[in-house]
Amino acid sequence: MSATRYTYLGPAGTFTEAALRTLPEAGTRELTPVASVSAALDAVRAGEAAGAMVAIENSVDGAVTTTSDELINGSPLMIYREVLLPISFAVLVRPGTSLPDVKTVSGHPVAQPQVRHWLAANLPDAQWESAASNAEAARLVQDGRYDAAVAGAFAAELYGLEVLSDEIHDVASPTTRFVLAGRPGRVSSATGWDKTSMVVWLPEDHPGALLELLQEFAVRGINLMRIESRPTGEGMGNYCFLIDCEGHLSERRVSEALMGLKRICPQVRFLGSYPRADQGTSAPLRAGTSDLDFANAADWLSRCLDGRGEL
Numbered sequence: 001m002s003a004t005r006y007t008y009l010g011p012a013g014t015f016t017e018a019a020l021r022t023l024p025e026a027g028t029r030e031l032t033p034v035a036s037v038s039a040a041l042d043a044v045r046a047g048e049a050a051g052a053m054v055a056i057e058n059s060v061d062g063a064v065t066t067t068s069d070e071l072i073n074g075s076p077l078m079i080y081r082e083v084l085l086p087i088s089f090a091v092l093v094r095p096g097t098s099l100p101d102v103k104t105v106s107g108h109p110v111a112q113p114q115v116r117h118w119l120a121a122n123l124p125d126a127q128w129e130s131a132a133s134n135a136e137a138a139r140l141v142q143d144g145r146y147d148a149a150v151a152g153a154f155a156a157e158l159y160g161l162e163v164l165s166d167e168i169h170d171v172a173s174p175t176t177r178f179v180l181a182g183r184p185g186r187v188s189s190a191t192g193w194d195k196t197s198m199v200v201w202l203p204e205d206h207p208g209a210l211l212e213l214l215q216e217f218a219v220r221g222i223n224l225m226r227i228e229s230r231p232t233g234e235g236m237g238n239y240c241f242l243i244d245c246e247g248h249l250s251e252r253r254v255s256e257a258l259m260g261l262k263r264i265c266p267q268v269r270f271l272g273s274y275p276r277a278d279q280g281t282s283a284p285l286r287a288g289t290s291d292l293d294f295a296n297a298a299d300w301l302s303r304c305l306d307g308r309g310e311l
């Protein structure tokens, strides 16, 4: 087990690596590129890494479903940090390539919807080829496999490529949200500007089932920040929900909402309470004014979790 290793979707030059490098402790960690989001999280599950940085949602394309499914299924993981990274895509080519030479263009599947209109207008006949990451696409262009890659401009130098066009994204200021996931453990203390994530499986299908679930937050005045449904895989129409809400587990209203969900839902998976990366406009809680102190919250957690992160 490497307590100092963090894994990320590689190779070098991905946005995920850029997100990881924004963490203050990045300089003292061994940052290890791996081939996929699943491999990054598997290394954490196997105890080979202390954390994995993974993309979880994009402001243009929505959920990164591989990450959602990893957090929902398999042995539980917890989110310890989040990073919001502005994304800027460029077209990278081997030196000397011009736009009419580009017959194939490669990138991560999440990148494609963010540059669709630019590609249709500027490379209408080029064939799109999905790659495991944007930096992997750049590496494949260096190898001569594809003519162009959609990636961060910063990847050009790493792979001996040139920036043919920069800032090609269709929507201004796309942002990707990344999270640092680790094995379930100590929840860091409340900062006063926190977020809590969970997965909730719907109670038996009946009118108002989703409303009942949402009421656990509404009656306690807890603001929801995200609700994303994912199929459970158990037949058509069966969904679970990835939910982010404002606040920290150590606030009584948040822990009570989780216990309320536990009463009405067949399964609840606590995914962590961690500092928010956004500079939101709602009034922050004052740090240190939580209803429960951290020791109580940790105690509450250990009583409620069955040792695997499940409530």
Ligand SMILES: O=C(O)C(=O)C[C@]1(C(=O)O)C=C[C@@H](O)C=C1
Pocket: 009, 013, 014, 015, 016, 017, 055, 058, 064, 087, 108, 110, 111, 132, 133, 134, 135, 176
């Ligand atoms: O980290 C990278 O560079 C990736 O290729 C992954 C990823 C993602 O999965 O969302 C990261 C950010 C961009 O929005 C597009 C792709």
